[in-house]
Amino acid sequence: MDSIIARTLSKTYRSGKSETHALRGIDLDIPAGELFGLVGPDGAGKTTLIRILVSLILPDQGTASVGGMDVVRDYGxxxxxxxxxxxxxxxxxxxxxxxxxxxxxxxxxxxADEQYGSVREIYKYLEPFRNRKAGQLSGGMKQKLALSCALIHHPSVLFLDEPTTGVDAVSRKEFWILLSQLRSQGMTIFVSTPYMDEAARCDRVGLIQEGKMLRIDTPSAIVREFPLTLYALSTDRMSRVKADLSGCAEVRSAFAFGTNYHLTFYTEEGPRTCVHLLQQKGHSSIRLEVIQPGIEDCFMYFMKEA
Amino acid sequence: MKVRVIMAMIRKEFAQFFRDPANIRMLIVMPVVQLLLLPLAADYEVKSVRVCIVDSDHSPLSHELTAKIAANPHMHVGCKAESFEQALEGMERDEIDIALLIPAHFERDLVRNQNPVLSASVHAVNGQRASVGSQYLLQILADFNNKVRMNWLQLPKFNPVPLVDITHTYLYNPRMDYPSYMVPGILVILLTMVGFSLASMNLVREKEIGTIEQINVSPVRKSEFILGKLIPFWILGLVVLTLGLGIAAVFYGIYPRGSVGTIYAFASLYLLAILGLALLLSAFAQTQQQVMLVSYFVMMIFILLSGLYTSVESMPPWAQMTTHLNPVAHFIVVIRMVVLKGSTLSDILPHVGAMAAMAGILLPLAIWSYRKHF
Structure with a gap:
């Protein structure tokens, strides 16, 4: 049974004469018990979609329901x-x-005292700080408190809007472990994030950009859909790679990934032409090799192609 | 509406309120300072009117008049200008309030029964001072006039026309002292300001820091939310009232002639209306700054048209009409009636009705507008 359903959801914000199309016809079907990740850049419409689903704002068009309850009619x-x-x-x-x-x-x-059981896993982190003001907690602790408060009444569906933004790496990891634990208890979880690496932890991810859902699939299916050959490039002068490659017409895309550049090319000749060009520009110890695309590469590709 | 939810809201509000020491200080220091300082500043008694007498007569009678004016405790005869022009120059420099010209041949004309004319020019930039000052002067002159008649005119043995002499007694505030009049009024202003600003700022703060998001996705109903905001400030308002009545008794010796219960009953109703308005305004504001400016504007109008400083009866008719819609005006009338006159609940019934109507309109309106704006 589907827990979260949306049909052609649209929302436009108007301020004065300018209009912002935050959502343009979103369709969603999320089965109960799924950990769903909504991934997209800032301003893609993630927050708007969540706010409609939790009944904080009304959609201009379309309908949505959560757990069989219409978000407009049955908001109570x-x-x-x-x-x-x-x-x-x-x-x-x-x-x-x-x-x-x-x-x-x-x-x-x-x-609250009886419910501690249900939020025990999270509350154990908070226990030592129970008499501290919420404003004086660290970012990670604040998020755990927010999660505890959101879970205190045993919800069947949990919505989280960028819960890990501004939280350190360790706390982020802990937070995702908590989410998987909740999921294993049967809760449906809808989480948005700007971090694509987090998407791999979800059952399915939706890629949203400029108010449109580009793709919804499992992380592995999304990776399989990557149609190109992906190369990783490293040289001794990484800081100049971007500028030096900009003249090369064969390069289809180039994104910095950690210490490497991930490249795709239009033709088979591409890699050779590119290495040649870099040698001319004075790069040495050039390494260019084929790699398996990660989920971030796929998102970059789909967003660019959209 | 669930009592449990409202109680949770109230407990939360009080926990937040008392956590911030600034709030407690405001709740106590503000009433004390206002009640101790403002009645002194709002004292209309004109203590010293500076008079300049230009005596062009130099007769025994003109000297007697000068001496009589100088003897009055409210009058201060300072300058001795040679001419009326010189006296007016002094007025120009704000050195004197009244210039009085005693014309030449004043005594002679008076004795000959030729009705000599004294002319007085009054510095009227400060209207209050001018009218009170000239009142004083007129009284002295009238006195002087009577004496002159007694001494110089042959009065018939019996009055040819019967004379009506008017004497008056001040009821309710026999010594006409200002604190008894001002302190209850200022107490009203205080209650209004504390209640109004605390409530409106508090609500907008929830919007500003985003806590209202979490409330809005919870099953808290708007009516529960508004009541949860209203009740704590309603209680705090009554605490301020208690504090104020205590200060009035201890420092000014003002004990309500009527029942304190009547004051509390009316104040309870009054706070509902005022807090309803505050919550209504904050439903439309997005930031604390906005709501502060708007409440300042509303307060200003309410207070200036309330009859606290100027009597309502001396306002133009349209302004008098507005006082019916002004909760502050109603409460000021009521508290003065109860404190000074000892009025009972039945005496203030029309005001109770007006206040109940205001609360009955403003509160549902505040709840209703919260439904729409969030």
Missing amino acids: LLRRRIGYVPGRFSLYQDLTVQENLHFFASVFGVN
């Missing part, structure tokens, strides 16, 4: 069944960890 019921962690920390910074949890527990009509 819907809000009892979902958890939402907004991109911006939205708990009371001047209240302590415990006070925040207790407040949201009473708002949802559950007993």
Whole structure:
């Protein structure tokens, strides 16, 4: 059974005479129990889509339902069944960890102390800080508190808007482990992120750009769909690679990936022409080899082709 | 509406409020300072009117008049200008308030019954000072006039026409002292400012820091949310009122002649209306700055047209009409009636009705507009 369904969702923001098309006809079918990742650059419409699904804003067109409840008509019921962690920390910074949890527990009509069980996995990180003001927590701890508050009422669907933005690498990893644990308990999770490497941890990912869903598939299927041969390039003068390659018509795409450049070419001759050109420009110890594309390469490709 | 949710909101509000020491200081220091300072500043008594007497007569009678004016405790006869022009120059330099010209042959004309004319010019930039000052002067002159008549004119044994003499007594505030009049009024302003600014700022703050997002996806209803905001500030408002009444009693010796219960009953209703308006305004504002400017504007109009400083009866008719819609004006009338006159609930019934109507309109409106704007 599908848990999150959207049909031709559109949303346009107007301010004065300028219009921003945040969403242009989004279709979604996410089965219950799936960990779904929404990936896209800033301004792609990720937050707008989530805010519609959690009933915070109304779509201009289209319909959506979560767990069988319409996001416009049944918003009252819907809000009892979902958890939402907004991109911006939205708990009371001047209240302590415990006070925040207790407040949201009473708002949802559950007993916070009894519910500690359900958020135990997360709360164990927070326990030592329970009397600290939420505003004085680190970024990672804030996110764990936000997650605890969103889970206090046992939601069946959890929405997270860029939960790992501005959080250090270790906390990010911990956070994703928590999400997989929740998923294994049967919760449907919808998470947006600008970090493509995180997409590989999802059951399926949706690639969104300029309000349109480019692709929805499992990470491995997306990688398989990569139609080109991908090369990794390294030379002794990496800082000049971009400028020196710009004159080469054979290069289809070039993106910096860590210490390498990932390249694709229009023709079979491409790699040889490119190495030749770089040698002329004074590069040495040039290494160009075929590699398996990662999910980020695929996103870069699909976004460029869209 | 669920009591549990409202209680959770209230507990949260108080926890936040008392966590910030600045709030507590504001709640206590603001009423104390305002009540101790403002009544002194808002004192209309004109203590010293600077009079310049230009005596062109130099007769015993003109000297007597000068001496009589100088003897008045409110009058300060300073300058001795040679001519009326010179006296007016002094007025130009803001050195004198009233220039009085005693014309030449004043005594002679008076004795000959030729009605000599004294002319006084009053510095009227400060209208209050001018009218009170000239009142004082007129009173002295009237006194002087009577005495002259007694001494110089042969009065018939019996008055040919019957005379009506008017005497008056000031009721309710016999010594006409300003604190008893001003302090209750300022207490109203205080209650209004504390309630209004705390409530409106608090609500917009939730929008500004985004905490309202989390509330909006929770099952908290708008009515529960608004009530959860209203009740804490309603309680704090009554705390300020208590504090203010205490200061009025301790420092000014003002004890309400009427029942304190009546004041609390009306204040409770009043706070509902004021907080309703504050929450309504903050439903439309996006930032604390916006709501602060708007509330400043609204407060200013309410206070200036409230009859705190100027009596409502002396306002133009249209302004008098607006006071019916001004909650501050109603409360000021009521608190003065109860404190000074000892009015009871039945005396202030029309005001209670007006306030109930305002609260009855503003509160649902605040809840309703929250439905739309979030």
